[in-house]
Amino acid sequence: MKPDRNTNLSNVNKNRERILSLLRSVDREGMDAFIASLDASDFFTAKGSYRHHNWKGGLAAHSLGVYDVARVLAPGENADSLIIAALLHDICKSHGRWPQEAGGHGYRSVKLAEGCGLKLSPQERRAIRWHMQHKRNVPDSDWQQARKERLRNAICMADSIDASSSWIVEHLQGCCSGR
Numbered sequence: 001m002k003p004d005r006n007t008n009l010s011n012v013n014k015n016r017e018r019i020l021s022l023l024r025s026v027d028r029e030g031m032d033a034f035i036a037s038l039d040a041s042d043f044f045t046a047k048g049s050y051r052h053h054n055w056k057g058g059l060a061a062h063s064l065g066v067y068d069v070a071r072v073l074a075p076g077e078n079a080d081s082l083i084i085a086a087l088l089h090d091i092c093k094s095h096g097r098w099p100q101e102a103g104g105h106g107y108r109s110v111k112l113a114e115g116c117g118l119k120l121s122p123q124e125r126r127a128i129r130w131h132m133q134h135k136r137n138v139p140d141s142d143w144q145q146a147r148k149e150r151l152r153n154a155i156c157m158a159d160s161i162d163a164s165s166s167w168i169v170e171h172l173q174g175c176c177s178g179r
């Protein structure tokens with residue numbers, strides 16, 4: 001739901017603290033440098049998308065939403081991988097510091113994370129890289145492997161669920177405003 005201004009300010013702080021706490025709980029090569037880069041960017045205040053979570057702090061809220069949904073969809077999945085794949089799947093949408101590149105935002109998010117020195121497992125890398133891919137006939141062996149993996153499928157589904165639910169609420173708010 002789109003929060004009002006006062007609620008949003010507190011949500012930005014709360015979401016930042018929760019995301020940083022989750023990332024710090026992961027013992028992974030390069031995590032400290034990645035966290036420093038993330039905190040120096042506008043990730044925690046950026047809008048999510050022009051279609052959903054289109055408000056200050058929406059990107060971080062969406063990332064946490066994907067994490068919460070993915071945990072339900074994939075019980076027993078590696079906890080560190082769920083945190084990394086969910087929270088990092090859209091990091092390239094943070095525009096303040098990191099450049100945009102061709103290749104789709106999953107691909108760009110992988111490059112940004114690895115560019116900070118963060119070591120991703122092959123499953124995490126594929127979950128982020130292919131989280132937007134819904135077509136089955138892409139002639140890419142990495143995609144063919146990704147579509148079989150529960151982590152990637154959970155992130156893809158959670159992304160759709162969280163984005164869609166936000167879109168519905170924001171659309172209804174827009175339709176009903178002024179009444």
Ligand SMILES: [Fe+2]
Nearest residue numbers: 062089090159
């Ligand atoms: Fe997303």
